[in-house]
Amino acid sequence: MDPTGVAAAADVTGTGTSQPCAWGDFSVTYTLPPSQRSEEWMRERADELKGKVRQMFVGGTTMSTADMLRLVDTLERLGIDKHFQEEIGVALSRIHTSGEEQDSSNDLHVVALKFCLLRQHGFWVSTDVFDKFRDDTGNFSKDLATDPMGLLSLYNAAHMAVPGEAALDEIAAFARRHLELAKPKLRSPMAEQVSRALEIPRPRFMRRLEAMHYVTEYEQEEAHNTAILELAKLEFNILRSLHLKELKEISLWWSDLYNDVKLTYARNRIVETYLYTCGVFHEEENSRARLMLAKGFALLSLLDDTYDTHATFKECQILTEAIQRWDESCAPILPEYLRMFYVKMLSNLSEFEDNLEPWEKYRMTYIKEMFKLQSKKYLKEAEWFSKNYTPSFKEHVDVSVISTGVPMLFLVALMGAGKLATKEAFDWALHIPDMVRGCAETGRFLNDISSYFKPRSSKMDAASSFECYMKEHSMTPSDAVAAFATMVEHAWRRINQGCMELDRGILPAAQLAVNMTRMNEVLYLHGRDAYTSSDFLRETAASLFLKDFPI
Template sequence: MSIQICASAAPISTKNVGIENAHRSVTYHPSVWGDYFLEYTSDLTDILTHEEQEHQILKEEVNKLLAATPDDFAHKLDLIDSIQRLGVGYHFETEIEKSLKYVHDTYHNESYGKQDNNLHTTALRFRLLRQQGYYVSCGVFDKFKDKQGRFDESALISNVQGLLSLYEAAQFRVHGEETLEEALTFSITHLNSLILQMKKLVRAYFEEAKWTYNGYVPTIEEYMEVALVSCAYMMLSTTSLVGMGELATKEAFDWISSEPLFVRASAIVCRLMDDMVGHGFEQKISIVECYMNQKSASKEEAFAEFQKQVMNAWKDINQECLRPTVPMAILMRVVNLARVINLLYKEEDGYTNSKTKLKEYVTSLLVQPIKISG
């Protein structure tokens, strides 16, 4: 809907309106803050002087750090980025401009060429230079694409720092830069999936805290729905794929994020064994209390039931390994997480009481030499 103003409309007349009515004023009481702060003027002056001296010392230290870090070293970019994110870049405008000009002028030299396969470094350099007004071609990101011309998921999906830097770099795109449009979509898609799982984990922790605070004992079903998330094994299974190179494909992440039986069984081993060894001294609701309350059962009966469930979970894990739909190396990452729990929590809490068997395990593995007869 458009609003039209008629040029011939009669002007508003204030002929018969008094000044005090045309502009109504409010009588405010005198400020209460003047005398209040005047009492502390001398102390404030001393504080400001001291702070100014500290600021000057810190500025000199940062200046030395900027000067000591070579301009052709990736660490210089991280340093400049940190200074600007802290909001103190205006103190070092000359030094930053000098460094970034050098980076731009020597963009294709040998030193930086060695770092070009690092997504974080490439994206950070791109963003800092464009942010400073230097033109850099978005073609620098082509090396991170696959043969089909798309960003290589298998190589980049687990690189959280690189994805975040790529997302920030894409904010400096201009008209016609399709590569940066693709970079924005690609980074948002995969960062959102990680923001993972993290939200689910936080919600689970919050729900458990509410139970404890309110003295509420949930049903077995209510507890397990939350506790299988809060034990963090779902998340750990996903993050365990980081660094697996070509094996960590989008399909692998989609599979593990869908919480298949294989991953769920590993989480059950963790949750139940943890709750059993922690019963009696951990200040939180556990599956043991839930079972005893709901089934009117004894502690011994609850333990017998959960030991049976742990054994069944291991059978699920073994069965899934016989007909894998993903590479065995990925399955082994999840299996090894369950094995750690079995090692630490069998019969006692070796994680909390690390002076017991855990210390012996670490000593025998990393400290004591293996005797080879021969």
């Protein structure tokens, strides 16, 4: 993989006030070099290996709890757990309901791994399990400082906290402090794993990226299982090929759309948009959902940039009225430069409906309703700007968590997600439940911190939630950053809580909100905005889409 080859392709002209596309026509013209193996061979070999791995679960009743936890964790980190969902569910349920053997372990790594995995899968586990590692004074034993694997697992586990769990605040601080002290002395691959977690804890990290890193790291482990490793490599290469085909398809669609609507002020970010969808669901069976989500995201980005950086307030009012009416016959009432966009937006969303199975078509009603709500929130922000009005922080957030587009995109993700998305899941999502709101809040708060500390791309931007908060509380920027970090943490904890409280029939759909929140962490790492300033994502995208694992 040579990301400089990608960079060389990015010789394009800027569009409006946005940074130019970093990819040129790379995603359309790139072709994979000849593979060592045919795709047919790789699939047949992968099926054979799945059978071997599945046999490991057959002895689950005799396998130790520690070994079962390590097996589940390995499969999830390598991104191949989808093939063993039933087996993993049975194993974790058994571990959760059985008792003394697991709870008697004095291995910090095992105890923390169990805590983390069970909570991630919706099972409640008390923080009391960590009390055994404290001394008589209530402090953690100094001996733990010499166990980097245990500390890393403890640190990751602490980020499965729910609101009010002060004990996990202390645990996270303790583990982080000792990991930072140990990091200079660690060898590969532990050094890389610790560095990655200190940036973004693993429960909050993009799963596809973790798989890309861990395939190489797992191979370095002396005790790695050769069947699991080979399956992970095959799966990554098969999916990479599919993702590149989808990226070409979505790039061609975008090129036609972008050239037709001629909204040159809008961001040209289709590669970054598609990368986001791979973070929400990377699996092969979700191809339709990825393409729908990428198109929905791209259309929403055009709409956002229109309201936010270009249209007058009067034009925003007319566009909102047209969206509420949802009829191509409304196009003539729009300013001329928006007519083609409006028609294309409605026709693309109509194509979404055409791609749904007969029993899925009811889903389009939810999309239309949320799209109309989205435009109303965009209009409210445009009204604030036109009147030079600074809302209260609460007033701002009530509007801007919708204008992030997260509630809308969550419904679009569900729309293409097949049987994962039940009618109950859609009814749940339409009312913007706390898990979806928490995801939107992380996006809102991280975005607004980023936008405050960079030059404004548009003089039309209304006051951000960050600016409203500073004004309302008479805070300095640094104090406001700390307050927003606390609010992002609280949003994550509510998301964690939702995973453990939701009806298990809705949980698979709700997990998409977790993945969307993980993508917020990647996009806004270190205060950047990697969607708008796409250079930040160039190496990440090149690695994900071009990296090959020899078999």
